[in-house]
Amino acid sequence: MGMLVTLEFADAGVKTGSHRVFVLQRNAGLTESGDIGLTLAEGKQLLECVQHEFVAAQGEEIVARARTCPRCGRRLAMKDVERRRVHTLFGRVALSATRWISCDCDGSCRRAFSPLRGWLSRSNNELSYQAARWGSAYSYRAAAAILQELLPVDWRFGHVRIREAVLEAGSRLEKEPELPTIPEFRPFGSMDAPATMAFDGGYARRVRKGRPRNFEILTGVIQKHKKIKVFATAYPNRVALPDRLRRFAASAGVLNDTFVNVMTDGAGSLLRLKTMLPMKTRFVLDYFHIAMKLRHIDQSVGRIPPCRLSPGGSIFELCDRSNYLRAYVWTGRRDKFEESFHTMLQLFDRAKALLPDDADAATVALGHVCDLWGYLQTNAAGVVNYQAWKLSGQRISSSGVEGTVSHLIGRRLGKGQHMCRTKRGAHLLLQVRCALLNNELLTVFRRWHWEVGSYRAALPWEWRP
Numbered sequence: 001m002g003m004l005v006t007l008e009f010a011d012a013g014v015k016t017g018s019h020r021v022f023v024l025q026r027n028a029g030l031t032e033s034g035d036i037g038l039t040l041a042e043g044k045q046l047l048e049c050v051q052h053e054f055v056a057a058q059g060e061e062i063v064a065r066a067r068t069c070p071r072c073g074r075r076l077a078m079k080d081v082e083r084r085r086v087h088t089l090f091g092r093v094a095l096s097a098t099r100w101i102s103c104d105c106d107g108s109c110r111r112a113f114s115p116l117r118g119w120l121s122r123s124n125n126e127l128s129y130q131a132a133r134w135g136s137a138y139s140y141r142a143a144a145a146i147l148q149e150l151l152p153v154d155w156r157f158g159h160v161r162i163r164e165a166v167l168e169a170g171s172r173l174e175k176e177p178e179l180p181t182i183p184e185f186r187p188f189g190s191m192d193a194p195a196t197m198a199f200d201g202g203y204a205r206r207v208r209k210g211r212p213r214n215f216e217i218l219t220g221v222i223q224k225h226k227k228i229k230v231f232a233t234a235y236p237n238r239v240a241l242p243d244r245l246r247r248f249a250a251s252a253g254v255l256n257d258t259f260v261n262v263m264t265d266g267a268g269s270l271l272r273l274k275t276m277l278p279m280k281t282r283f284v285l286d287y288f289h290i291a292m293k294l295r296h297i298d299q300s301v302g303r304i305p306p307c308r309l310s311p312g313g314s315i316f317e318l319c320d321r322s323n324y325l326r327a328y329v330w331t332g333r334r335d336k337f338e339e340s341f342h343t344m345l346q347l348f349d350r351a352k353a354l355l356p357d358d359a360d361a362a363t364v365a366l367g368h369v370c371d372l373w374g375y376l377q378t379n380a381a382g383v384v385n386y387q388a389w390k391l392s393g394q395r396i397s398s399s400g401v402e403g404t405v406s407h408l409i410g411r412r413l414g415k416g417q418h419m420c421r422t423k424r425g426a427h428l429l430l431q432v433r434c435a436l437l438n439n440e441l442l443t444v445f446r447r448w449h450w451e452v453g454s455y456r457a458a459l460p461w462e463w464r465p
């Protein structure tokens with residue numbers, strides 16, 4: 001069989017009638033099972049043909065409309081015809097752009113002008129959006145390969161163009177005064193549990209040789225229930241950071257007078273963020289980091305053989321004590337911490353004396369206990385009753401942030417990517433990547449170009465005679 005694909009222009013100004021574009025051939029005698037439907041190559045070519053005819057008709061209509069002078073209605077003379085090319089999502093289209101000579105009825109000089117100027121850019125908006133979208137999720141080369149593999153994007157639209165599209169989208173995102181509020185992130189009501197913000201830092205490799213080899217990337221997350229909204233910047237020390245944080249918080253519905261819990265691992269560098277946040281904050285020490293330290297204690301205590309350490313005590317007293325300690329930390333019993341720590345230190349001393357063979361294990365365990373003690377002392381203000389918080393449905397751990405950071409930075413910017421970047425390039429890429437993860441890239445893109453992602457196909461019977 002053979003199928004002739006014909007295009008018929010319904011209401012296209014200049015182009016009318018039907019145009020034969022494509023013949024699809026199948027030999028019934030040569031097909032085997034499974035050989036049904038179009039192949040990817042045929043589908044791509046079909047799309048490319050339709051796109052070519054569509055863009056040509058669009059261009060001709062615009063040129064024809066500009067031919068009559070809007071003031072006196074005179075028909076303008078032709079200057080020349082230029083060949084113009086534009087990259088689209090469905091192929092690189094070459095079209096002839098006629099230039100007219102302007103009318104002198106308003107007293108101005110006659111000069112040549114092209115009606116398509118401003119309408120034709122190097123690539124169309126739909127392609128720019130897809131390039132920014134895929135370029136922020138995968139490496140620029142991989143993104144170019146995906147677009148060229150599955151869509152009839154021209155081979156000349158390679159990784160350099162993808163990078164340009166990502167950086168342009170990033171710098172426009174930067175200039176947006178406010179980010180869209182996502183429906184799931186309605187303004188937090190007073191009845192709701194307060195939102196939790198968490199921050200973490202990461203590093204990306206710098207392109208220039210010499211020191212420093214890396215630059216810092218700050219990532220933040222606003223969590224509410226299971227919803228997460230991310231934020232990232234490569235300029236954590238700039239004056240602009242408070243403004244960025246305000247914009248980010250506002251887009252998640254956290255306004256300036258809202259109460260927010262800021263969860264950190266207690267590192268001083270992240271604590272300074274608290275002063276930059278515009279809303280009322282409460283510092284909460286992340287339970288994830290405490291739990292890791294408790295685990296180290298458990299493991300090292302487990303290496304000390306059970307033994308009666310105090311008169312009248314159980315032979316598992318050390319294990320029991322470390323479980324008590326865990327419970328006191330979990331329930332935020334600060335009055336009991338100190339007592340429990342001192343008891344444990346005494347028990348370790350006695351273990352060292354009684355079990356000289358395992359003195360090393362006791363010393364290691366002692367070190368871990370002192371480490372936790374110091375950590376809790378330094379960050380005493382952030383220790384809360386984690387049990388009660390958990391029961392009331394609030395977050396107690398920033399493990400979600402760690403995951404987000406590895407998703408944001410690790411996969412695209414750092415580890416295993418063997419890529420170096422400029423600080424600005426990384427920053428702009430992160431803006432697009434965050435917008436993509438927050439599900440707001442298309443919304444923002446449609447502010448700039450409303451037609452991107454729209455569906456404007458009319459039903460056939462609306463224009464059929």
Ligand SMILES: [Zn+2]
Binds near residue numbers: 069071104106
């Ligand atoms: Zn005129």
